[in-house]
Amino acid sequence: QVQLQQSGPGLVKPSQTLSLTCAISGDSVSSNSAAWNWIRQSPSRGLEWLGRTYYRSKWFNGYAVSLTGRVTIIADTSKNQFSLQLNSVTPDDTATYYCARGVGLTTGTTFDFWGQGSQVIVSS
Amino acid sequence: QSVLTQPPSVSGAPGQRVIISCTGSSSNIGAGYDVHWYQQLPGTAPKLLVFGNKHRPAGVPDRFSGSKFGTSASLAITGLLADDEADYYCQSYDKSLGVGGSEVFGGGTKLTVL
Numbered sequence: 001q002v003q004l005q006q007s008g009p010g011l012v013k014p015s016q017t018l019s020l021t022c023a024i025s026g027d028s029v030s031s032n033s034a035a036w037n038w039i040r041q042s043p044s045r046g047l048e049w050l051g052r053t054y055y056r057s058k059w060f061n062g063y064a065v066s067l068t069g070r071v072t073i074i075a076d077t078s079k080n081q082f083s084l085q086l087n088s089v090t091p092d093d094t095a096t097y098y099c100a101r102g103v104g105l106t107t108g109t110t111f112d113f114w115g116q117g118s119q120v121i122v123s124s
Numbered sequence: 125q126s127v128l129t130q131p132p133s134v135s136g137a138p139g140q141r142v143i144i145s146c147t148g149s150s151s152n153i154g155a156g157y158d159v160h161w162y163q164q165l166p167g168t169a170p171k172l173l174v175f176g177n178k179h180r181p182a183g184v185p186d187r188f189s190g191s192k193f194g195t196s197a198s199l200a201i202t203g204l205l206a207d208d209e210a211d212y213y214c215q216s217y218d219k220s221l222g223v224g225g226s227e228v229f230g231g232g233t234k235l236t237v238l
């Protein structure tokens with residue numbers, strides 16, 4: 001059974017960087033059949049996919065076009081985890097952030113395992 | 125506004141059948157990309173309910189069924205139970221959003237069991 005355990009601060013000041021980590025058990029961040037995603041949810045935006053990282057003989061990343069330039073997702077193979085960094089945050093980035101495993105990349109990815117969620121508030 | 129359109133709410137009495145629709149376009153559902161459905165209970169993470177348009181993960185009752193047609197998809201729930209009261213989301217992939225495309229979600233539908 002795959003388990004995803006999220007960690008990171010719940011309060012971030014405007015203009016600073018939001019950083020969250022997702023520790024994986026029951027699978028490998030270097031898996032050739034999975035992708036590791038970040039998704040957020042807020043009342044104003046609903047569920048919003050932020051991006052993913054995955055390994056297919058080399059590392060690939062994909063990000064939501066609305067966040068291009070502000071978001072980075074990095075895998076740490078030594079700790080079997082992946083992280084989210086979102087730069088220059090504003091109060092509009094206040095949301096519950098989820099990490100999720102994605103499987104299947106040809107006709108679409110489904111998110112079969114999710115982290116517990118991390119509520120992040122952007123406020124001074 | 126979400127790329128995939130769902131009704132904000134549906135309701136039904138215990139034992140009844142309800143259907144939740146998910147309408148997309150030619151760049152997502154209509155382009156042949158799969159639709160997946162999630163159930164979210166209050167205060168919890170979304171849970172995968174249906175994947176690949178119509179397949180259920182182990183442990184999901186066959187009261188939940190998905191289908192896809194053209195640029196739309198639907199989730200049917202039969203034999204409604206009080207425990208089915210939750211938010212339901214559809215998800216697919218859109219090839220027109222950015223260079224590599226993007227995963228997209230519906231706005232969610234709140235199911236009330238009367």
